[in-house]
Amino acid sequence: MKYDIAAKVVVDISKNAILRDFLGIKPKSIKFIRKLPEETVSIRRSDFPLHVTLNDESEIIVIIEIQTRFDNDFVLRLIDYTVRYKLKYHQKVIPLVLLLIPSSLATGIYEDDVLTFKYKFVSFAELQAEDFLDEISLYPFLPLMNDGERLLEKAETIIYENKKLKTRQKADLLSAMAIFAGLKNKELGIWLAERRRDIMIESPVYEFIKKEGFKEGLEKGLEQG
Known part of the structure; x- marks a missing residue:
């Protein structure tokens, strides 16, 4: 898949x-x-x-x-x-x-x-997204859970600002979160990819986002940025 x-x-x-x-x-x-x-x-x-x-x-x-x-x-x-x-x-x-x-x-x-x-x-x-806010490694799945879309901005900010995670780990988590968010709401996935592309470019998953995931919408956003 x-x-x-x-x-x-x-x-x-x-x-x-x-x-x-x-x-x-x-x-x-x-x-x-x-x-x-x-x-x-x-x-x-x-x-x-x-x-x-x-x-x-x-x-x-x-x-x-x-x-x-x-x-x-x-x-x-x-x-x-x-x-x-x-x-x-x-x-x-x-x-x-x-x-x-x-x-x-x-x-x-x-x-x-x-x-x-x-x-x-x-x-x-x-699952209820709020029940998993204590486990940052599961954050990419939050958009797929009940009320996950509402918590997406909070979750991605926690990942982005976390001092214990390495840059590559942050990039992987955020990129995967964007893909799974796009599975439920394409515009939401594009929003996250545009918002955190400064760090997401460190992940091989981001290449997939550019080439396959939300191609037209993301390319438009990158051009505007």
Whole structure:
């Protein structure tokens, strides 16, 4: 999907918060799994497979998938990923789906005449943005939550003025926030991209914004600026 690059930088920064807030897991360490077991060019790979070590030294696999469109074909691919990691590592595997756009098809369980498969899912549209103001790494998802558009200016200012974040981290968070804001309200995404382009240019995500995300509106704004 075209939001992959934004999703990648957000998960890299917010993986601890995602596990804690959406799965109730407090990891001791997290490592990205770089290669799908038995991966070939014909096999689609999962978005973000994580090898997680817990405080008691036990290990689990968490597969994070970020989706704009949810359908049964996606669930079948998720089953495939889950089984492959289970066979490879023989550890508990938790599939987690983060829905950028709500879907009535996402229920947490898939059943047919052969399979019953359970997965975790989070629909951002069902969350209250105000509940996540304490976790800056999750700010890019705020525009997708209830009342998130109202809090966008406050959130982006907090990121911009934060003294602990490195410039690249700020750029990544703000750029991803602009893309996800544009998913819900294109004009809002353009507004944020224009407002903070001085720092967002440090992120590779910003190149996507210029080329793909809000091309006509953003180019017009850049010309005027």
